[in-house]
Amino acid sequence: MLTDTEAIVLRQVKTSYGRKMILLFSKRYGKISAGTGIGEKGRSKSSLALRPFTYGRYELFKNKDSYNINAAEVIKSYYKIGEDVDKYMNGAYVLEFTEKALAEEVPAPAVFRLMTEFFDMLETRDKAIGTLVLAYQVKLFRYLGIMPELERCTVCGEEKDAAAFSIKDGGIVCDDCLRNLENSDNDTLIYDAGFGIVNILRYFTVNPLKSIEKLALKEDAGRLLQRLVREYAAHYLDISELKSEKLV
Numbered sequence: 001m002l003t004d005t006e007a008i009v010l011r012q013v014k015t016s017y018g019r020k021m022i023l024l025f026s027k028r029y030g031k032i033s034a035g036t037g038i039g040e041k042g043r044s045k046s047s048l049a050l051r052p053f054t055y056g057r058y059e060l061f062k063n064k065d066s067y068n069i070n071a072a073e074v075i076k077s078y079y080k081i082g083e084d085v086d087k088y089m090n091g092a093y094v095l096e097f098t099e100k101a102l103a104e105e106v107p108a109p110a111v112f113r114l115m116t117e118f119f120d121m122l123e124t125r126d127k128a129i130g131t132l133v134l135a136y137q138v139k140l141f142r143y144l145g146i147m148p149e150l151e152r153c154t155v156c157g158e159e160k161d162a163a164a165f166s167i168k169d170g171g172i173v174c175d176d177c178l179r180n181l182e183n184s185d186n187d188t189l190i191y192d193a194g195f196g197i198v199n200i201l202r203y204f205t206v207n208p209l210k211s212i213e214k215l216a217l218k219e220d221a222g223r224l225l226q227r228l229v230r231e232y233a234a235h236y237l238d239i240s241e242l243k244s245e246k247l248v
Helices: 080-081 085-101 109-124 127-144 175-184 194-206 219-236
Strands: 003-012 020-026 030-036 054-062 066-077 164-166 171-173 189-190
Touching: 003 085, 003 109, 020 085, 030 164, 054 189, 066 164, 080 109, 085 109, 085 127, 085 189, 127 194, 127 219, 164 194, 171 175, 189 219
Parallel strands: 030 066
Antiparallel strands: 003 020, 003 054, 020 030, 054 066, 164 171, 164 189
């Protein structure tokens, strides 16, 4: 059957006989792979809509087991991202991270809106791009249903001040429970709650992405939070060793 959907291009792979496989994050169907014979000759409107960092509308032929792109048009091309190395590398990282986080053919409209908002902000942001990426990832955890517990100790369940953040326990740990964990486990996936990282996580969780437009984390806090977020993603989403990770 013929159908159409808005989508963001995550990746393009050339195959044989001039065909390509386009990995789309579609508004209607979620993450899907679609083949196409649309070529680059003449740089048609359809071919321009097949490039990563493109938000477009795609006419699909859908059968039982596959999708084919019959036609495409650009809604918005984030071409300015490619003019800045830092923006491009961070944008590529977010595309790859999101690709790994999404299940096949499961609609995720909230994540779709989050991603378009992220790229709108990335295109115009001049500094502290790492802060924007971290905010995106934390909000993605929330939409995927794996948001860490930030209000109660994940060990005793009581509302106490956070002494640390435990990856394996999925959130904050109070001082009393932390001593027990350190004595029994010596867990390397426990992060000190210094630099206000718990408050930063809370802020990212409850506020829209637009609210961090002028926010820039200090270097030490940013590095600690980046390490925590990556370990959390590796533990709960099995996302690790991304090709783009070493570049950001």
